[in-house]
Structures are given as C-alpha cells and as structure tokens.
Amino acid sequence: MSRNQKLLLAGIFILAAVLRVIAICSRNIQYDDAFSYFLAKQSISEIIKGTAADTMPPLYYFLLHFWQLISKEIWFLRLLSVLMSLGAITFLFLLLFRAFDPIAGLWGAFFAAISPIQIYHAQDIRMYALLAFCGMAYLFFFYLSWNSVNKTSRGKWIWVGLIVFGLGTMYTHNLGIFWIISPIFFLVFKRDWKYLWKFLGSLLIIGMLSLPWLVFVPGQMQKIQTAFWTPRPGLAEIVQAVILLTYNLPAESQIFFYIGAVISLEIFILVVIRSFKMMKSHPNILLLDVMALIPPFLLFITSYITRPVFVIRGFIPAQLVFLGLAGTVTAIDWKKKFGILIAVLVIINSIISLPKLYSFNEFPRSPFRDASAKLNKEIGNGYFVIHDNKLSYFPTSYYLTSPNQVFLKDAPGSANDTFASKSQEAMGIYPMESIDSATTGKNKVIFLVFSEAIKEYESKSLTHPIIIWLKSNYELTNQEAVGDLELMYFEKTTP
Numbered sequence: 001m002s003r004n005q006k007l008l009l010a011g012i013f014i015l016a017a018v019l020r021v022i023a024i025c026s027r028n029i030q031y032d033d034a035f036s037y038f039l040a041k042q043s044i045s046e047i048i049k050g051t052a053a054d055t056m057p058p059l060y061y062f063l064l065h066f067w068q069l070i071s072k073e074i075w076f077l078r079l080l081s082v083l084m085s086l087g088a089i090t091f092l093f094l095l096l097f098r099a100f101d102p103i104a105g106l107w108g109a110f111f112a113a114i115s116p117i118q119i120y121h122a123q124d125i126r127m128y129a130l131l132a133f134c135g136m137a138y139l140f141f142f143y144l145s146w147n148s149v150n151k152t153s154r155g156k157w158i159w160v161g162l163i164v165f166g167l168g169t170m171y172t173h174n175l176g177i178f179w180i181i182s183p184i185f186f187l188v189f190k191r192d193w194k195y196l197w198k199f200l201g202s203l204l205i206i207g208m209l210s211l212p213w214l215v216f217v218p219g220q221m222q223k224i225q226t227a228f229w230t231p232r233p234g235l236a237e238i239v240q241a242v243i244l245l246t247y248n249l250p251a252e253s254q255i256f257f258y259i260g261a262v263i264s265l266e267i268f269i270l271v272v273i274r275s276f277k278m279m280k281s282h283p284n285i286l287l288l289d290v291m292a293l294i295p296p297f298l299l300f301i302t303s304y305i306t307r308p309v310f311v312i313r314g315f316i317p318a319q320l321v322f323l324g325l326a327g328t329v330t331a332i333d334w335k336k337k338f339g340i341l342i343a344v345l346v347i348i349n350s351i352i353s354l355p356k357l358y359s360f361n362e363f364p365r366s367p368f369r370d371a372s373a374k375l376n377k378e379i380g381n382g383y384f385v386i387h388d389n390k391l392s393y394f395p396t397s398y399y400l401t402s403p404n405q406v407f408l409k410d411a412p413g414s415a416n417d418t419f420a421s422k423s424q425e426a427m428g429i430y431p432m433e434s435i436d437s438a439t440t441g442k443n444k445v446i447f448l449v450f451s452e453a454i455k456e457y458e459s460k461s462l463t464h465p466i467i468i469w470l471k472s473n474y475e476l477t478n479q480e481a482v483g484d485l486e487l488m489y490f491e492k493t494t495p
Helices: 003-021 031-040 044-053 059-067 074-099 102-113 116-122 128-147 153-170 176-181 183-190 193-214 217-227 235-243 254-277 285-305 312-332 338-359 368-380 390-399 421-427 435-439 451-458 465-473
Strands: 384-387 405-407 444-450 475-482 485-491
Touching: 003 074, 003 102, 003 116, 031 044, 031 059, 031 390, 031 421, 044 059, 044 421, 059 074, 059 128, 074 102, 074 116, 074 128, 074 312, 102 312, 116 128, 116 312, 116 338, 128 153, 128 176, 128 183, 128 193, 128 312, 153 176, 153 193, 176 193, 176 285, 176 312, 183 193, 183 285, 235 254, 254 285, 254 312, 254 338, 285 312, 312 338, 368 384, 368 390, 368 444, 368 475, 368 485, 384 390, 384 435, 390 405, 390 444, 435 465, 444 451, 444 465, 451 485, 465 485
Parallel strands: 384 405, 384 444
Antiparallel strands: 444 485, 475 485
16 A cells, blocks of 8 residues: 555544544433443343343343443443444455455445444444444455465464354344355355355354354244334335435435435445446456345345344445445546546435434434433422333433333333343343332322324324323323423322
8 A cells, every 4th residue: 555545544544433423422322222231231141141032142242241341431332333333444444455456445444434324333332333343354354265375374364263253243143144144155156166165164163153142043033023023125125225325314304315315326226237347357346246235135035034134234244345345336437437426426425414313313312311311300309200111211211320210011012022021130120010000109200201102192093091091190280392202290189
C-alpha cells in the first residue's frame, strides 16, 4: 500500500468509529439490549442456563459478562459492539486487499464504515456486531486457506483461524450455521474437489466442538416455532432485505422511503449484474457473490421447509460482504463510470438514513430514560409501577433500579410469550401472574403501557383489559405521555 492509501484507510476507520459513537449515550435501549445486560450480569453457569432456554448461544453474553465488570455505563456496554464492528471492517478490508487490491479494500471498508445497518448494530447491546466480526474473520481465513499454495506451519495456523472463528460464529448466533456452510457452494462452483474435502474436514471439527451447544438447538427451534412471530418470507420481505443492504428503516418520511428504496434496488441490481460480468476477468468475485447471496437464500428456503427463520439480522455478515462486493465493483468499474454511480448512490442512502437512525425514539426504542426519571419521582410519592409487559419493564429497569415496579406475564402461547421460565430463574426476574396479584396491597399505582397497544384495542372497538380492570378497582387521577409510553395514574378511592 502507498502512503496515501494508508492515510485513507486510517481516515476510513476514524470515520467508522465516529459514526458508531454518535448518540452512544443518549440513544435509548430496547428490550433485547436490557435482556442482554441483565443476563450477562449473572454467573457463567446461570448464563448458560439462561441461553439454553432462550434462542441464542452464549458467547456474546460471556464477553459482555466480563466487559461490564469494568463499567456498566450504557456507552461502555455499547463500546464492545463498536469494537467488534470495527474488527469486522478490518477483516473485510484484509479480504478485499488479498483477493483484489488496496483500492477495492478501501472502497469496501468505506461503504461498511457508513453503512446504516452496520452502524445500527454496532450500537446494539446484542450479538450482531460479534456475528459480523466472527463471520468476516472466518471468511478471511477461508480465503487464505483456499488460496494458500504452500503447506508450511503458517498454513496450519490459517486452518486454526478458520476453525476458531467458525466456532465463534456458531457460538454467537444459531443462524450462523448457514454462514459456515456457504463456502461449500463456492467450492462446488469452482469444482475444487480436493480442497472441498479438506474444508468439509474443518466443518466436521467445528461441528464436533459445537456439540455442547448444538444439543440445545432443537429445543430453541421449537421455541421459535411456537413463540416467535417471524413470518414466512415473501416478496415484501425480500424487497425489504434488499433495501436494508444500504438504507435504514424506518425512514424519515414517505418521500425519503421511496428515494432510499429506489436507490437501494438500483445499487443491488448494478452490483449483481456488474459482478457477474466481471467473473471471467476477476474470478475471486465469485466468492463475494456466493457469500453475499447464498446465506440469505438458504434462510429463505429453510423458512419454507420448517418454521420461518428469515431474519435479516441473521445474515448481517452477508450484508457486509455485499458492501465489499459493491466496493470491489466500484474500484474495478471506476473508469467506466459505473463505479462512480455506485459510490454516489451508497453515499446518498447513508446520508438520508443516519439522522433518523440516531434520533429514532419510538418502539422498540421508546424514551425509557425520560420515563424512568419521571417514575423515580412518582415512586418517591408513594406510587407503585406496573408495566403492561416485559418490553417496557426491562429497559426501564436498566435506568430505574427500584423494586417498586413489576410487569405482567405474557399470555401463554402468544407471540409475545418469549421469556422462558429457565431464563427467569437464571436472571431472578419473574413476571406477575395477573393484575390482581400485582396490585395487592397497593393504593397508588402507575400503569405503564405502550400507546400502540391501546390503539390496537381501540381499532377493534375494544378497551385494553388491564385498563378496564384498573378503572373498576381504582380511580384514574391522571394520564400523561412520555413519547409513545402512556403513564396512567390510579388511586384507591376512600370508601
């Protein structure tokens, strides 16, 4: 690399870091973030018990467990994902640098640096940035092992890297298996049977080392099938997945949505068509095409064989590879103007996406911090807080550690019934069975409910059943909104 290229690379990483720390303190957390925090606070044995009953492997929770021993501040908790995201960009650059040239690597790293979805998950207290990191490292070592012409001890360490990061992917996300096996398609297309057998051997090792966790997967899949609301993907889900490659949803406005959607589709079509045409002159592009398209395709097919698992977050490494593919096409096609067009379109989509990404404060990222400050004051005035469900209780409890708040149990078997009993035991957090038991001995209560939940009942000409019960047993003295959170104040009337 030249000196100027090294300076550009440094600038790209500085830009990536800056974009990932904007609003890192002020952006509200959501239920999944808070779930990660409370589970990671437990002992290693309790984390294992809790994740075994949940839907995700334990690696991220292990890392967060030790990470939060340093600090539990929201910015520091998010910093772990920021670092993982920067690590993923590093391996993307190295892959493109080795497979093509520094210019392709710089463009790919730049597109990843400004990617709305990558920035979004870099600020999550969840496993998705870790999935991107392990996934990209795995692909990098796969390329090195496939492209290696010697059999030195260094070659052996490459295989160790492949297995370690493949294992990391498996222990990060249950859908990681689709990423792990996708290189098989590349080798089949290449008709590289000799290497294929070696690669299958590495997959066998990864599978054997994953067995301690894989034994829990059938039960987790059963939970997904019975408790989660992921629909079978159709045309709408496919289009949404394509849009999210370079644009963030929800949009600032309907106009921006249409602009971003059209641009996203244009980018996707341009990149795919141009990359297919370049395969003869640049054969390594096939690897990027396979790893960008095959994992989502496998998830799509699986969703029609068994229960739906087409979760866009689950193929975040594939989205990162697509950005690398876009960067490679941009570098190769720059003089033909296609590269300039792709770069401009990617930048435009990022610019119109980021303001909404940073400022979004509605469900599931409702203004829990502001609500918690208000609730803390009211608890001091003798109120007891009852949350309609766990989706508001968990985020609020991160900011408000008062014991004077509870949440109601999800309807058994419903789409929201996702908080497994074993997870409850591991975390020491339990729902109240009913509003009757939650209010026993309480003269002043605040019912916290999402505005959207009230509207859903009203759209059916109904009233929220908990509100009906409270109004029949208490007097509604006040009601105020904090963003899309409704705080309803009830007091016992004097006989």
